[in-house]
Amino acid sequence: SALGGKENVTLAEAKGSRLSLHIKDEAKVQYENFPRELVSNYIKMTGKLILIVGEKSKQIADQINKKAD
Numbered sequence: 001s002a003l004g005g006k007e008n009v010t011l012a013e014a015k016g017s018r019l020s021l022h023i024k025d026e027a028k029v030q031y032e033n034f035p036r037e038l039v040s041n042y043i044k045m046t047g048k049l050i051l052i053v054g055e056k057s058k059q060i061a062d063q064i065n066k067k068a069d
Helices: 054-068
Strands: 009-015 018-023 041-045 048-052
Touching: 009 054, 018 054
Parallel strands: none
Antiparallel strands: 009 018, 018 048, 041 048
């Protein structure tokens, strides 16, 4: 829900310890609600968000992509 709902993420890609997310509406993202035990940092870009999540990036990307379908 911190990402603005499943319809707000069009694609999630794992790149090492980073999770790259393509976002439809950046205003819906609730950065303060990211779980601190999971997201150590993030980088905001236009239409894209990169989360530093560690070893679980592939698992998280797979889970997000399943919910987006």
